[in-house]
Amino acid sequence: MNRTQLVNLIKQKQSLLCVGLDSDIDKLPACVMDTEDPVFEFNRAIIDATLPFAVAYKPNLAFYESNGVKGMVSLQKTMAYLNNLKTQCFTIADAKRGDIGNTSQQYARAYLSPEGDFNFDAMTVAPYMGSDSVKPFAVYPDKWVVLLALTSNKGAMDFQFIKNESGLRLFEEVILKSQQWAENLMFVAGATQASLFRDIRKAAPNHFLLVPGVGAQGGSIDEVCDNGLTNDYGLLINSSRNIIFADNTADFARVAAAKAEEMCSQTQKYF
Amino acid sequence: MNRTQLVNLIKQKQSLLCVGLDSDIDKLPACVMDTEDPVFEFNRAIIDATLPFAVAYKPNLAFYESNGVKGMVSLQKTMAYLNNLKTQCFTIADAKRGDIGNTSQQYARAYLSPEGDFNFDAMTVAPYMGSDSVKPFAVYPDKWVVLLALTSNKGAMDFQFIKNESGLRLFEEVILKSQQWAENLMFVAGATQASLFRDIRKAAPNHFLLVPGVGAQGGSIDEVCDNGLTNDYGLLINSSRNIIFADNTADFARVAAAKAEEMCSQTQKYF
Numbered sequence: 001m002n003r004t005q006l007v008n009l010i011k012q013k014q015s016l017l018c019v020g021l022d023s024d025i026d027k028l029p030a031c032v033m034d035t036e037d038p039v040f041e042f043n044r045a046i047i048d049a050t051l052p053f054a055v056a057y058k059p060n061l062a063f064y065e066s067n068g069v070k071g072m073v074s075l076q077k078t079m080a081y082l083n084n085l086k087t088q089c090f091t092i093a094d095a096k097r098g099d100i101g102n103t104s105q106q107y108a109r110a111y112l113s114p115e116g117d118f119n120f121d122a123m124t125v126a127p128y129m130g131s132d133s134v135k136p137f138a139v140y141p142d143k144w145v146v147l148l149a150l151t152s153n154k155g156a157m158d159f160q161f162i163k164n165e166s167g168l169r170l171f172e173e174v175i176l177k178s179q180q181w182a183e184n185l186m187f188v189a190g191a192t193q194a195s196l197f198r199d200i201r202k203a204a205p206n207h208f209l210l211v212p213g214v215g216a217q218g219g220s221i222d223e224v225c226d227n228g229l230t231n232d233y234g235l236l237i238n239s240s241r242n243i244i245f246a247d248n249t250a251d252f253a254r255v256a257a258a259k260a261e262e263m264c265s266q267t268q269k270y271f
Numbered sequence: 272m273n274r275t276q277l278v279n280l281i282k283q284k285q286s287l288l289c290v291g292l293d294s295d296i297d298k299l300p301a302c303v304m305d306t307e308d309p310v311f312e313f314n315r316a317i318i319d320a321t322l323p324f325a326v327a328y329k330p331n332l333a334f335y336e337s338n339g340v341k342g343m344v345s346l347q348k349t350m351a352y353l354n355n356l357k358t359q360c361f362t363i364a365d366a367k368r369g370d371i372g373n374t375s376q377q378y379a380r381a382y383l384s385p386e387g388d389f390n391f392d393a394m395t396v397a398p399y400m401g402s403d404s405v406k407p408f409a410v411y412p413d414k415w416v417v418l419l420a421l422t423s424n425k426g427a428m429d430f431q432f433i434k435n436e437s438g439l440r441l442f443e444e445v446i447l448k449s450q451q452w453a454e455n456l457m458f459v460a461g462a463t464q465a466s467l468f469r470d471i472r473k474a475a476p477n478h479f480l481l482v483p484g485v486g487a488q489g490g491s492i493d494e495v496c497d498n499g500l501t502n503d504y505g506l507l508i509n510s511s512r513n514i515i516f517a518d519n520t521a522d523f524a525r526v527a528a529a530k531a532e533e534m535c536s537q538t539q540k541y542f
Contacts, residue, residue, distance in 0.1 A: 062368070063377050066378070068343070068387055068389065071381075072340045073340055096397070097333070099333060099367055100424040100488075103331055106334050106337040107333045116337070117339025117340055118339065126367070127399060128430060129367075129424055130425070130430055133424065159401055170433060177429060
């Protein structure tokens with residue numbers, strides 16, 4: 001999906017919402033547990049219910065890999081289902097991969113290649129290993145690298161604020177340097193760091209930001225929008241647990257949809 | 272496997288060699304391609320042939336994930352095979368994962384849990400997201416976190432040398448800080464950076480270092496050993512392509528063994 005298509009989708013749905021499919025098998029409602037593939041059945045119900053309100057879905061791969069081969073089958077089925085809805089949502093593999101060039105190329109093939117088992121529109125990538133670890137993800141047309149810049153967790157303080165000799169913090173250095181490496185680039189910027197969104201916008205005035213950290217982690221949607229919105233929106237605001245695990249009865253999908261609608265309504269004033 | 276067991280294995284085999292199972296399906300010899308699972312058949316033959324010379328095996332997960340669900344089945348079979356040899360080798364998931372706490376926990380469960388499909392002894396972890404992204408990998412007894420410090424690729428120059436206000440470079444900061452987070456810790460230090468091994472040893476005098484970058488990437492084994500060896504060795508020197516793809520005829524396993532033996536002989540003088 002290219003940028004124009006993504007922006008049109010946002011306008012059409014009047015939504016910036018990305019639903020995180022962190023479908024932890026230990027937290028699924030009992031009603032899906034006796035199906036053949038509980039994680040897939042859960043995801044399908046969540047997707048069907050939230051599709052009017054979500055512009056993007058972001059399976060976090062850890063929750064699939066932790067179920068081993070079975071988990072990867074659930075992910076494959078989930079992506080086949082989402083890819084059938086192709087023009088109705090954008091898909092992000094939350095993978096945080098990154099390795100030497102020939103290896104990053106394999107990760108890109110795994111999750112972005114249209115011939116692969118998954119065929120995501122985008123994937124998250126970690127910047128620690130630098131240029132040749134990031135570039136191989138940026139070779140698929142209309143696919144996106146979502147590079148970690150300023151993350152939403154407490155550990156973000158450990159390294160991401162280290163200042164180089166010109167006074168730039170590591171997250172700013174990542175945002176600035178990486179723009180020389182790839183065109184189809186977005187950045188992860190945690191909602192818990194929303195006061196720094198103005199600094200991020202100085203370094204990346206137009207790039208889309210994927211914003212985790214609202215809800216369970218405590219970030220504010222208003223602060224994110226006030227400091228992060230661009231002329232064509234430029235934000236995908238993620239919520240995972242707050243939506244998908246809002247209820248764990250047989251009514252879970254309806255409650256998830258209500259939560260998604262509520263999150264949408266919080267950004268309604270910007271449309 | 273605990274540290275004493277690993278050191279004993281190194282002494283017994285008189286080897287520091289880790290064989291990287293970067294088993295790219297596009298590079299496998301024709302003779303395995305008509306088997307049901309070419310990647311697993313290839314790995315099994317490589318393991319059988321190189322076991323006398325290798326103390327560790329390191330499948331790089333990218334080369335399995337790039338084959339989708341099938342690839343994860345090959346990885347599962349490979350690990351079942353290696354785990355049957357348990358006391359004869361140490362196993363490392365080259366995964367370079369790292370995410371917020373609850374997610375890193377899932378990645379750890381995926382690859383380190385004895386109840387999981389893979390049950391590795393160790394896995395590589397990326398430090399960018401800091402403490403809470405690293406700690407959840409360090410909770411399994413006798414299992415190891417191998418944290419990226421100074422990598423072997425060109426992109427290592429982009430961020431890993433940024434100096435903080437006290438003059439420490441990012442890779443040193445990673446090595447020093449992370450020691451407060453976890454006991455069972457090793458570090459990735461690229462052989463292409465061997466001149467910096469003295470600085471690494473100042474920050475981590477006793478930790479094991481996993482050293483990629485000899486062979487295809489150009490690092491020198493002598494320089495690595497001269498600057499990196501400790502009283503109980505403290506080094507696992509990885510070679511992937513140079514061993515496993517040394518030959519692509521039906522004779523590939525024998526040639527791989529010869530290459531592995533040759534690498535062993537290069538460190539013989541340190542025993």
